[in-house]
Amino acid sequence: MGTQYVDDHRFLLCKGSTVTDITRAVSQPEARDELDALSVELTFTAVRNNNRDKYMHWYGIEPGDKLRVVNHGREVFSGVILTVGLDGAVTANDMGWYLTKSEIILQLADAAAPDAVRRMCAKAGIAAGTIDLPPTRISQVWVGSTPEQILEDILAICSAETGLTYRRRVREGALQVGPLPTVxxxxxxxxxxxxxxxxxxxxxxxxxxxxxxxxxxxxxxxxxxxxxxxxxxxxxxxxxxxxxxxxxxxxxxxxxxxxxxxxxxxxxxxxxxxxxxxxxxxxxxxxxxxxxxxxxxxxxxxxxxxxxxxxxxxxxxxxxxxxxxxxxxxxxxxxxxxxxxxxxxx
Incomplete structure (x- = not known):
C-alpha cells in the first residue's frame, strides 16, 4: 500500500517455468485501464541494441510470453505479450484480452444471469470467479460472438433491472464480475x-x-x-x-x-x-x-x-x-x- 513503502515496480518475464526480472531493460512503462474495456493494456520499451552492440543483452522477448508486474511482492498486472517491435516497443494485455478475440456459440433459455456468465466462461475456456449478479433471466442465442459481446448484453439487461453498473475483469486467472464499488x-x-x-x-x-x-x-x-x-x-x-x-x-x-x-x-x-x-x-x-x-x-x-x-x-x-x-x-x-x-x- 502507498502508506507503507516507496513504489518499486518490478517487471517479470515468464517463459514457461523460467522467470526473469527484466526491470533494468524497461523504460517508459504505461498501464491503461478503462472502465469500458475488458482488458488492461501495458506498453513499454525494452532495450534492444543487440544488433549494433554485441555486449548489449536482449532478453528474447516475443509474442506469447507472459508478463507480471509486482510492487513489493503484490501483483499489479499479469498478462500476455502481444507485439514486440524491432525497436523494442512491447505491448501486453491482461488475460481479459482473450475474451475480446475468441468467438463462441452460446444458447441460453431462461438462465439466471450468474449461471449464464459461468456457461459463457466454460465455452470460452476461462475460469469463472466471483459472479455477483442478480438472478435476472436470460433467453438469447449468440452465434459467432465474442465473450466480451455476450457479457455486455447480459450486463446491460442486469443494469436495466437493477440500475447498477457492473465491472468485469480477469483477476487471478478467472473472470470477476460485480457492481461498481460504492465506498x-x-x-x-x-x-x-x-x-x-x-x-x-x-x-x-x-x-x-x-x-x-x-x-x-x-x-x-x-x-x-x-x-x-x-x-x-x-x-x-x-x-x-x-x-x-x-x-x-x-x-x-x-x-x-x-x-x-x-x-x-x-x-x-x-x-x-x-x-x-x-x-x-x-x-x-x-x-x-x-x-x-x-x-x-x-x-x-x-x-x-x-x-x-x-x-x-x-x-x-x-x-x-x-x-x-x-x-x-x-x-x-x-x-x-x-x-x-x-x-x-x-
Missing amino acids: PIIAYHKPAENLGAFDITLAKGSVSGSDSMAELTNSVVLAAGGESAETLGRAYNSASIAKYGLLQAVETLSGDENTAQARQRLQTLLAQGDRIARERSVDEIWGADEVESGILLQFRQNSYGVTGVQRVTGVTHRYGHPHLMSLTVEDPQSPRAAGGGDAITV
Missing part, C-alpha cells in the same frame, strides 16, 4: 523512505474536461423481441425533450415481463440515460496502485472543479521513479438533464 477510498503516495505518505489529491497537474449531451437519452421504448413489433411501454421526460430534443432509445425484451417489471426497467433506463455527461481529466497526479477504473476516489476540496467523491472511469499508470498517473473521472451523483417529472406508460 470511496483515499489514495496515498509515499515519495521517499524518509518522507511520510500523503493524499494524492493534495497536488494535481492540469485539469480539463467537457460537458456533453452526445449520449443523452430522454425517451425509452420497450419492445417485444422476436418477429413481433409490439410496444410494451414507454418512459420519457418532457422537460428534457423540450430542452434537448427527442433522443429515444428502443430496448428489446422477451415480452414475458409483468407490468411491474416493465415499469421498473423503463424507469431505470430513463434515469440512467437522461443525464448530461460531465467528464474531467486530471493529468500528472501522484501514483497509487489501488487506483483502478471503477473505484470511487475522494478528492480534497480545491478550485479545479474536481472535488469530493468522483468515479474513476479511466486511469493511466506511468511506472517509474516517481510513479505518476493520469485520471479521467465523473461525478457519480450528476443530476438529471432537466426536470424530473418522468411519464411512464405500460
Whole structure:
C-alpha cells in the first residue's frame, strides 16, 4: 500500500517455468485501464541494441510470453505479450484480452444471469470467479460472438433491472464480475523512505474536461423481441425533450415481463440515460496502485472543479521513479438533464 513503502515496480518475464526480472531493460512503462474495456493494456520499451552492440543483452522477448508486474511482492498486472517491435516497443494485455478475440456459440433459455456468465466462461475456456449478479433471466442465442459481446448484453439487461453498473475483469486467472464499488477510498503516495505518505489529491497537474449531451437519452421504448413489433411501454421526460430534443432509445425484451417489471426497467433506463455527461481529466497526479477504473476516489476540496467523491472511469499508470498517473473521472451523483417529472406508460 502507498502508506507503507516507496513504489518499486518490478517487471517479470515468464517463459514457461523460467522467470526473469527484466526491470533494468524497461523504460517508459504505461498501464491503461478503462472502465469500458475488458482488458488492461501495458506498453513499454525494452532495450534492444543487440544488433549494433554485441555486449548489449536482449532478453528474447516475443509474442506469447507472459508478463507480471509486482510492487513489493503484490501483483499489479499479469498478462500476455502481444507485439514486440524491432525497436523494442512491447505491448501486453491482461488475460481479459482473450475474451475480446475468441468467438463462441452460446444458447441460453431462461438462465439466471450468474449461471449464464459461468456457461459463457466454460465455452470460452476461462475460469469463472466471483459472479455477483442478480438472478435476472436470460433467453438469447449468440452465434459467432465474442465473450466480451455476450457479457455486455447480459450486463446491460442486469443494469436495466437493477440500475447498477457492473465491472468485469480477469483477476487471478478467472473472470470477476460485480457492481461498481460504492465506498470511496483515499489514495496515498509515499515519495521517499524518509518522507511520510500523503493524499494524492493534495497536488494535481492540469485539469480539463467537457460537458456533453452526445449520449443523452430522454425517451425509452420497450419492445417485444422476436418477429413481433409490439410496444410494451414507454418512459420519457418532457422537460428534457423540450430542452434537448427527442433522443429515444428502443430496448428489446422477451415480452414475458409483468407490468411491474416493465415499469421498473423503463424507469431505470430513463434515469440512467437522461443525464448530461460531465467528464474531467486530471493529468500528472501522484501514483497509487489501488487506483483502478471503477473505484470511487475522494478528492480534497480545491478550485479545479474536481472535488469530493468522483468515479474513476479511466486511469493511466506511468511506472517509474516517481510513479505518476493520469485520471479521467465523473461525478457519480450528476443530476438529471432537466426536470424530473418522468411519464411512464405500460
